[in-house]
Every structure is written in C-alpha cells, then in structure tokens.
Amino acid sequence: MSELTVAAVQMCSTPEPADNMQWLEWLFASLPAARPLLVVLPECFAAFGSEDGSPYGEQLGDGRVQDWLGKQALAHNIWLLAGSLGIRTDAGDKITASSLLFAPNGQRTTRYDKRHLFDVDVADNVGSYRESSYTEPGQQIVVVDIEGFNIGLSICYDLRFPEHFRAMAEQGLDLIAVPAAFTAVTGKAHWQPLLQARAIENQCYVVAAGQCGQHPNGRETHGHSMVIDPWGQVTSDSGKQLGIIVDSISRQRLNDVRQAIPALKHRR
Numbered sequence: 048m049s050e051l052t053v054a055a056v057q058m059c060s061t062p063e064p065a066d067n068m069q070w071l072e073w074l075f076a077s078l079p080a081a082r083p084l085l086v087v088l089p090e091c092f093a094a095f096g097s098e099d100g101s102p103y104g105e106q107l108g109d110g111r112v113q114d115w116l117g118k119q120a121l122a123h124n125i126w127l128l129a130g131s132l133g134i135r136t137d138a139g140d141k142i143t144a145s146s147l148l149f150a151p152n153g154q155r156t157t158r159y160d161k162r163h164l165f166d167v168d169v170a171d172n173v174g175s176y177r178e179s180s181y182t183e184p185g186q187q188i189v190v191v192d193i194e195g196f197n198i199g200l201s202i203c204y205d206l207r208f209p210e211h212f213r214a215m216a217e218q219g220l221d222l223i224a225v226p227a228a229f230t231a232v233t234g235k236a237h238w239q240p241l242l243q244a245r246a247i248e249n250q251c252y253v254v255a256a257g258q259c260g261q262h263p264n265g266r267e268t269h270g271h272s273m274v275i276d277p278w279g280q281v282t283s284d285s286g287k288q289l290g291i292i293v294d295s296i297s298r299q300r301l302n303d304v305r306q307a308i309p310a311l312k313h314r315r
C-alpha cells in the first residue's frame with residue numbers, strides 16, 4: 048500500500064467511560080470513507096480526570112471498553128489505536144497506561160505501555176502530577192506494521208525523550224503516533240515544537256491526538272491534535288476544537304524527504 052489515511056480524534060473526556068464511548072460513537076458516524084484508515088484516540092480517552100485521582104483500569108482482554116473497541120474497529124473497518132487505557136498489572140494494585148491497537152477484523156494485535164511517567168510539578172490548578180503513584184512504566188519500545196507502514200508507538204510524556212523515537216527509527220519508522228493529554232501550560236510552551244522535532248529528526252510522519260479543554264475535575268488540557276509530515280510541516284491542526292482531523296501519509300513523500308536530506312544515513 049502506498050498511501051494510508053490517518054485520523055486523530057480530539058476530545059474532552061470525562062471520568063465516565065459510558066459518556067466517552069457514546070460521544071465517540073456519535074463522532075464515528077461521520078468517519079471519512081477512505082480505507083485503509085487508521086484512527087488514533089487520545090490518552091485516557093475512556094476515562095479522564097476522576098475527582099479522587101483513581102485511574103480506570105481493566106484486565107487485559109476483559110472489559111467493557113476493550114469489547115467496545117473491538118466492535119468499533121470491526122463495524123467501521125478501521126485500524127483503531129486506543130491511545131491509552133489503564134490495564135491492571137498482575138499484582139493488581141497499579142495499572143499500565145497502554146496503547147491497544149485493534150485491526151479492522153476487530154482483533155487486538157498490539158500493546159504498548161507508556162515508558163516515561165509524568166512525575167512533574169506544573170504551575171496550573173493541579174500543581175502536582177505523580178503518574179508513577181498509580182502506574183507501572185512499560186519496558187519495551189513497539190513498532191507495528193499497518194498496511195506496509197511502520198508505526199512507532201508513544202504516549203504523551205514520552206514525546207520529551209528523543210532516544211525513545213530514535214530507538215524505534217533504528218527499525219525503520221514511517222509514522223509516529225502520539226496520543227496525549229498535555230497540560231494546557233506545558234502544551235502551550237512545548238507541544239508543537241516537540242512534535243515537529245520528532246518528525247524532522249526521524250524523517251517520518253507524526254499523528255498526535257490530544258485531550259482538550261476543561262475536564263470535570265478542573266484539569267485543563269492543550270488540544271491541538273495534529274498531523275505533521277516528514278519535512279516538519281503541520282498539515283492539519285485541530286486547534287481547540289473537538290472532533291476529528293483527517294490526513295493521508297504517502298510512501299512517495301517519505302522517499303522524497305529522505306532523498307533530499309539523507310540525514311538518517313549520515314548518522315555516526
């Protein structure tokens with residue numbers, strides 16, 4: 048396949064999975080017609096910002112959100128990257144923040160667990176983020192083939208670690224997926240330049256899907272879901288609007304950029 052249509056969903060999730068799934072079903076009713084189509088959902092699409100800070104989690108392969116994801120992928124004949132969903136660890140006391148990929152046949156094919164956890168103080172109305180208090184970090188990078196394109200997986204705070212992406216680029220990378228829930232404060236300062244840097248230095252596409260707006264617990268997220276081409280140009284940007292952006296990635300464009308500046312071959 049020489050082209051793949053990609054879409055990023057921007058949403059303002061609540062802590063209640065049923066609400067978020069209902070909203071997404073409404074959105075999916077107007078998906079673009081092109082196939083193959085990869086749809087990327089943001090971090091914590093199914094449940095975000097509970098009042099008491101407790102994360103939503105399911106057993107792997109067993110839960111209403113995972114059931115729903117498989118059904119949606121099959122019903123719409125799409126590759127569905129579920130940005131992050133809490134998956135309970137074997138010990139049961141924590142979750143992993145896991146990106147699950149569902150194939151158009153409805154089967155889950157891939158799992159990536161967020162490696163870098165956001166233990167950071169931010170000058171916003173939350174103040175202190177301590178993701179590691181309820182999350183186990185992932186140990187492995189994951190690159191997955193979708194319709195002949197190599198897709199590298201990352202989640203939110205991973206974006207700040209160029210070595211995560213370079214390690215994936217060693218395997219040949221065509222597209223980086225960045226489901227996220229960047230804070231409004233850090234997003235305004237760093238989100239777009241970080242995304243563009245990852246695209247430029249790895250000479251690949253980036254599709255980034257974000258949470259956006261004011262969530263019920265008062266948290267504010269940055270939005271600006273976007274698609275960036277291998278030259279670093281932003282080709283779609285959601286701004287602060289909820290909904291879906293659609294773009295396409297092309298093998299020809301990847302080849303052209305890598306031929307114009309063979310930087311990946313000049314590494315030392």
Ligand SMILES: O=C(O)CNC(=O)[C@H](CS)NC(=O)CCC(=O)C(=O)O
Nearest residue numbers: 091165176178203204228229230233
């Ligand atoms: O835990 C949840 O409820 C949902 N997860 C998140 O919101 C995560 C961990 S707190 N947020 C980030 O990684 C923000 C990164 C960021 O904003 C930056 O790098 O500047």
